[in-house]
Amino acid sequence: MSSNAASISGTAFRAGADGTPRVFLSTSTAAPGQRRLALAVVVLSTLIFVAAAPFAKTTLTAVPAFLPIHQSALVIIDLITAVLLFGQFGILRSRALLVLASAYLFSAAMAVAHLLSFPGLFAPGGLLGAGPQTTAWLYFLWHGGFPLLVIAYAVLKEDLPGRAEADRPSSTGAAVLTSVALVLVVACGLVLLTTVLHDGLPEIMRGDRDASTKVLVASACWALSLTALPVLWRRRPHSLVDLWLMVTVCVWIFEIALASVLNGGRYDLGWYSGRIYGLFAASFVLLALLLENSVLHAQVVQVRESERRQAREALTRHEERLRIVHEIDRSLIGEVDLHALAAAVLQPLRELLGVPRVVVNLFDLAAGEVEWLAAAGRRRTHIGPGVRYPLSFMGDLEALKRGEPQVIDTHALPPGPATQALLSSGVRVYMAVPMIAGGELIGALSFGGELPEFPPEQVTIAREVATQLAVAITQARLFERVRRHAEELEQRVKERTAALEAANKELESFSYSVSHDLRAPLRAVDGYAQMLVEDYGERLDDEGRRLLGTVRASAEQMGRLIDDLLKFSQVGRRALSRNPVDMRSLASEVAAELGSAYPKVRVELGVLPALAGDRALLRHVWSNLIGNALKYSAQKDAPRVQISGRVEGAESIYTVRDNGAGFDMKYYDKLFNVFQRLHREDEFEGTGVGLAIVQRVVARHGGRIWGESVVGEGSSFHFALPQGTDQ
Numbered sequence: 001m002s003s004n005a006a007s008i009s010g011t012a013f014r015a016g017a018d019g020t021p022r023v024f025l026s027t028s029t030a031a032p033g034q035r036r037l038a039l040a041v042v043v044l045s046t047l048i049f050v051a052a053a054p055f056a057k058t059t060l061t062a063v064p065a066f067l068p069i070h071q072s073a074l075v076i077i078d079l080i081t082a083v084l085l086f087g088q089f090g091i092l093r094s095r096a097l098l099v100l101a102s103a104y105l106f107s108a109a110m111a112v113a114h115l116l117s118f119p120g121l122f123a124p125g126g127l128l129g130a131g132p133q134t135t136a137w138l139y140f141l142w143h144g145g146f147p148l149l150v151i152a153y154a155v156l157k158e159d160l161p162g163r164a165e166a167d168r169p170s171s172t173g174a175a176v177l178t179s180v181a182l183v184l185v186v187a188c189g190l191v192l193l194t195t196v197l198h199d200g201l202p203e204i205m206r207g208d209r210d211a212s213t214k215v216l217v218a219s220a221c222w223a224l225s226l227t228a229l230p231v232l233w234r235r236r237p238h239s240l241v242d243l244w245l246m247v248t249v250c251v252w253i254f255e256i257a258l259a260s261v262l263n264g265g266r267y268d269l270g271w272y273s274g275r276i277y278g279l280f281a282a283s284f285v286l287l288a289l290l291l292e293n294s295v296l297h298a299q300v301v302q303v304r305e306s307e308r309r310q311a312r313e314a315l316t317r318h319e320e321r322l323r324i325v326h327e328i329d330r331s332l333i334g335e336v337d338l339h340a341l342a343a344a345v346l347q348p349l350r351e352l353l354g355v356p357r358v359v360v361n362l363f364d365l366a367a368g369e370v371e372w373l374a375a376a377g378r379r380r381t382h383i384g385p386g387v388r389y390p391l392s393f394m395g396d397l398e399a400l401k402r403g404e405p406q407v408i409d410t411h412a413l414p415p416g417p418a419t420q421a422l423l424s425s426g427v428r429v430y431m432a433v434p435m436i437a438g439g440e441l442i443g444a445l446s447f448g449g450e451l452p453e454f455p456p457e458q459v460t461i462a463r464e465v466a467t468q469l470a471v472a473i474t475q476a477r478l479f480e481r482v483r484r485h486a487e488e489l490e491q492r493v494k495e496r497t498a499a500l501e502a503a504n505k506e507l508e509s510f511s512y513s514v515s516h517d518l519r520a521p522l523r524a525v526d527g528y529a530q531m532l533v534e535d536y537g538e539r540l541d542d543e544g545r546r547l548l549g550t551v552r553a554s555a556e557q558m559g560r561l562i563d564d565l566l567k568f569s570q571v572g573r574r575a576l577s578r579n580p581v582d583m584r585s586l587a588s589e590v591a592a593e594l595g596s597a598y599p600k601v602r603v604e605l606g607v608l609p610a611l612a613g614d615r616a617l618l619r620h621v622w623s624n625l626i627g628n629a630l631k632y633s634a635q636k637d638a639p640r641v642q643i644s645g646r647v648e649g650a651e652s653i654y655t656v657r658d659n660g661a662g663f664d665m666k667y668y669d670k671l672f673n674v675f676q677r678l679h680r681e682d683e684f685e686g687t688g689v690g691l692a693i694v695q696r697v698v699a700r701h702g703g704r705i706w707g708e709s710v711v712g713e714g715s716s717f718h719f720a721l722p723q724g725t726d727q
Contacts, residue, residue, distance in 0.1 A: 029237050029238070029239060029240075030238050030239065030240050030242070030243040034240060034243060035243065038243050038244065038246070038247050041247050042247055042250050042251075045250065045251050045254055045277070045280075046250075046254075048254075048273075049254040049257070049258065049277075052258060052269065052270070052273045053257070053258065053262055053270075055269050055270075056258055056262035056263045056264075056268065056269055056270030056273070057262070057263055057264035057268055057269070057270065058268055058269040059264075059265075059267065059268045059269075060267055060268060060269055060272060061267070062266075062267040063267070064120060064121060066272070066275075067115065067118055067121065067275070068115060068121060070275050070276075070278075070279060071111050071112075071114065071115040072115075073279060074107075074108075074111050074278065074279055075108045075111045075112055075115075077279070077283055077286050078104045078105070078107045078108035078111065079104075079105070079108045080286055081101075081104045081285055081286045081289060082101045082102075082104040082105040082108065083101075084286070084289040084290075084293070085097055085100055085101035085104060085289070086098075086101045086176050086179075089101055089172060089175070089176065090172040090173075090176070093172055094156075095156045096153045096154075096156040096157045097153075098175055098176070098179055099149055099152045099153045099156055100149070100150070100153040100241070100245075101176075101179070102149060102179045102180075102182070102183050103145075103146055103149035103150060103153065104285075105179075105180060105183045106142075106145055106146065106149060106183045106186065106187060107142065107146050109183060109184060109187035110138060110141065110142035110145070110187055110190070111142070113128065113138055113187060113190070113191050114135060114138045114139055114142060116128050116130075117130035117134045117135045117138055117191075117194075117195075118135050119132070119135065128191060128195055129195045129196075130194070130195055130198075131194075131195065131198035131199070132205060132207075133194070133198060133201050133202075133203060133204060133205055134194040134195055134198060135205075136204050136205045136214070137193075137194045137201055137204070137217075138190065138191070138194050139260070140204075140217050140218065140220075140221050140260070141190050141193075141194070143221045143225070143252070143255075143256055143260075144220065144221040144224050145186075145190075146252070147221075147224040147225045147227070147228040147249065147252070148224060148228075150228045150231075150232065150245060150249065151224075151227065151228050151231050153245075154228070154231045154232045154234075154235045154242075155231070155235075157235045157242075202217075204217055205265075207265075209264060209265035209266075210263070210264060210265050214260070215261060218256060218260035218261045219261060221256055221260070222253060222256045222257060222260075222261060225249055225252050225253045225256060226253060228249050229246060229249045229250065229253070232245055232246050232249065233246065240288060241285065241288070244285050244288045245285060248285060251277050251278075251280055252277075252278070254274075254277050255274045255275070255277035255278040256274070257274075258270040258271075258273050258274035258277060259271050259273075259274020259275060259277075259278070260274070317352060317457075317461075345465070345469075346358050346360065346374055346375070346376035346381055347376045347381055349376070349461075349465055350376045350377075350447070352461060353447050353458055353461060353462065354449075354458070355447045355448055355449045356377060356378055356425055356426040356427060356448075356449050356450075357375065357376065357377050357378075357422075357425050357426075357427050357430075357447065357448065357449075358375070358376045358445070358446070358447040359372060359374070359375040359376075359445070359446045359447070360372070360373040360374050360375070360435075360443065360445055360469060361373070361394065361432075361443045361444045361445070361446055362442065362443040362473070363391065363394075363441060363442060363443050363444070364388075364391075365391070365441075368390065368391045369388050369389065369390060369391055370388065370389055370390070370391055370393060370394060370443075370444075371387065371388050372387040372388075373443070373473070375387070377425055378425075387418075389416075389418040390414075392413075392414075393408065393413060393418065394406060394408070394432045394444050394446070395407070395408050395432050397441075400432065400434040400441055400444060401434070401436075401441045403434055403436060404434070405431050405432060405433045405434070405459060405462075405463070406431065406432045406444075407429065407430075407431050407452070407454070408429070408430055408431070408432060408448075409428075409429055409452075410422045410423055410427055410428050410429065410430065410448075411423075411428070426449060426450060427448045427449060428448070428449070428450050428451075428452075429448050429449070429450075429451070429452040430446050430447060430448025430449075431446065431447060431448060431454050431459070431462065432444040432445070432446045433445045433446070433447075433459070433462045433463055433466040434466065435466045435467070435469055435470035435473070436467075436470055437470040437471050437473070437474040438474065440474075442470055442473060442474065443470070443473070444466070445462055445465060445466040445469060447462060525551065526551075526552055529548050529551045529552045530552065532548055533545065533548055533552075577614050577616075578612045578613055578614060579612065579613075579614075579615065580610060580611075580612055581610060581611060581612065581613050581615050581618060582610050583608040583609065583610055583611065583618070583645065583652075583654065584605065584607065584608040584610075584645075586615065586618060586619060586622055587605060587608060587622050587626070587643050587654075588605055590619060590622040590623050590626050591603045591605065591622075591626050591641075591643065594623070594626055594627050594630055595630065597630070598630045598631075598634045598639070600634065600639055601630050601633055601634055601639040601640070601641055602638075602639065602640045602641070603626075603630075603640075603641045603643070604640065604641070604642045604643065605643045606642070606643060606644035606645065607644070607645060608643070608644070608645035608654060609645050609646070609647050609652040609723070611652050611721055611722075611723055613701050613721065614697075614701070617697045617700070617701075618697065618701075620693050620694065620697055621694050621697050621698060621719065624690035624691065624693060624694045625656040625694060625717050625719075626641065626643070626656060627690070628658075628690065628691075628715075628717075629641040629656050629657070629658035629660065629715075629717075630658075631660075632658060632660030632661045632662075632715065633658040633659055633660030633661075633714065634660070635660070635661070636659055636660060638659075639658070639659065639660065640658070640659050641656065641657070641658045642655075642656075642657040642658075643655070643656055643657075644657075647723065648720075650722055650723055651703075651720040651721065651722060651723065652720065652721050652722075652723050653718060653719075653720045654718065654719055654720075654721075655716060655717070655718045656716070656717050657714065657715070657716040657717075658714045658715060658716075659713065659714040660714050660715065661711070661712065661714075662709040662710050662711045662712055662713055662714050662715050663709045663711065663715060664709075664711055665708065665709060668707070671691060671707065672691050672692055672694070672695040672705070694719070698719045698721065701721050701722075702721070702722050703719055703720050703721035703722065704719070704720050705717065705718065705719040705720075706718055706719075
């Protein structure tokens with residue numbers, strides 16, 4: 001047998017109700033038909049024996065070629081039988097089979113020795129150093145040894161299927177080789193016994209005729225065969241091997257009777273018919289084994305085809321499972337409507353599970369009800385909510401929360417339209433598989449039909465789909481919340497944008513008022529004050545002229561304050577126009593423009609990295625920082641202003657440092673607020689808006705500004721802007 005056949009025979013076909021293998025000839029119980037066939041063969045052999053026995057001593061023509069043909073066929077049959085039995089031993093590891101295979105190998109070896117020693121075939125006295133008695137003694141040792149081994153087989157027969165593995169040979173190859181070697185050693189020993197010790201053996205042949213003592217030896221062999229038959233019969237139950245071995249032993253008895261007991265010598269009717277009986281006897285087990293091999297091969301082909309079919313069906317089911325899960329996963333990636341998802345998934349899932357109905361149920365725990373998301377039946381698919389029924393239809397709620405599927409008997413449900421709808425659709429029993437996402441029970445996937453059985457694969461598929469559906473439903477609900485929140489935010493943004501636009505319009509109106517309505521009175525005050533000085537200055541005393549100077553100075557200060565406020569407002573409202581800016585050139589331009597008013601101050605301009613920004617707004621930054629540095633350092637004996645820059649990471653950092661008056665760092669929090677001044681007006685003029693403008697411009701460019709100072713030693717202001725990025 002092939003290795004594949006052996007593998008399948010040793011596993012897939014051991015299907016007896018008691019666990020005993022039922023495929024092999026050595027383990028299959030004989031059926032009544034097989035018993036009748038064996039009985040018919042025995043009866044026919046008996047009739048032929050009875051008819052031939054009276055004529056057993058009838059001398060026939062000597063045909064020397066008969067024996068080589070007979071023995072050659074016998075050797076081939078016995079060897080094939082032995083090989084097949086050794087093969088079954090290799091699978092079943094039964095010691096009884098090992099002994100039986102050795103019996104047939106022993107028969108083949110003795111048949112070869114008998115043929116070679118037969119006088120007149122290959123040499124006048126036979127080969128192997130044979131004497132006149134060698135051939136006859138080899139025949140009886142052969143026909144006595146075989147039934148002895150059959151008896152040993154019957155004694156060792158494994159009639160208990162649960163025999164411990166320790167009682168079986170661990171290495172079948174080693175056991176077979178040992179048995180073959182032992183058989184050959186015994187056969188060679190018997191050959192030596194009949195040749196080397198020939199003269200010590202009793203005389204049983206005189207030429208081609210039987211001696212008187214032959215009957216005793218033949219009867220002993222006959223008795224061994226007669227003994228083997230009841231021993232086999234008593235070892236129940238009878239396998240097919242047992243059945244055909246008993247047929248073989250019966251025919252073997254007839255052979256010995258015709259060829260050795262009832263005949264008169266070689267080449268008579270008993271001698272020829274006995275040899276023919278022996279050939280048939282050797283063939284019975286072989287024919288049964290060959291038939292078994294054919295049946296086994298057919299079963300192997302059938303099983304393989306069944307396995308392929310099952311594999312194809314399993315692959316198809318697996319592909320459908322993957323398709324369903326992929327469809328659900330696709331809904332997780334994109335914003336797929338739950339109803340569309342249910343329509344695409346439920347019918348294929350129902351067909352995959354092989355049930356009449358599948359329902360996706362959503363739980364309303366507060367109301368104690370279940371609502372359909374979708375349901376698939378044989379004829380149609382219901383999509384959308386509307387069908388509601390009690391939560392008790394889903395079984396034990398606490399068990400569902402623990403992730404345990406529930407099996408519900410429809411007949412045990414309270415009567416009502418929902419129960420009747422289930423029964424009318426053929427659902428007698430159904431299972432509810434919980435849908436849990438984030439530890440929360442949100443629903444259940446229910447399916448069922450006529451039968452209460454739910455195979456493990458079916459439950460696994462339902463669990464897998466229920467898990468994915470739970471995630472998809474939860475994510476869809478989250479998408480819906482996010483969408484509503486986004487709509488609310490969008491509405492709020494629209495409202496705030498409208499409010500901001502209204503505020504900007506009011507601010508523009510206010511700026512217009514400041515520019516025109518406030519400036520006109522200031523110009524009038526300043527103009528009339530100047531006219532008084534020019535026309536009536538001589539009539540006024542010193543106090544009057546001082547007061548008029550104060551009025552004009554205050555009007556001028558008010559004008560500057562209005563200008564700074566307008567600048568501050570414009571900085572916040574103006575759209576940024578980003579272009580490459582040469583910061584060193586811009587700072588140099590501002591320093592030259594402002595430095596003319598402070599000729600004593602030495603300005604040191606270092607390397608400044610360029611960037612992308614709004615040049616007009618950045619000019620306000622440099623103008624205020626450099627202007628403050630010049631103003632606050634001008635009263636020093638050796639005033640100095642240093643302008644420098646560097647690149648750190650993704651930022652360009654610029655510094656304006658002076659050795660002027662400085663400020664107290666405990667007031668740092670007020671530094672960049674509007675109208676906050678850290679020096680008196682009579683010390684240093686200003687409006688308190690400049691640094692607020694600087695901070696707003698830097699912030700609009702996505703940067704930051706800070707400063708440090710020591711009173712009487714000077715101040716340093718730093719601002720950092722991102723390199724080339726549009727904030």
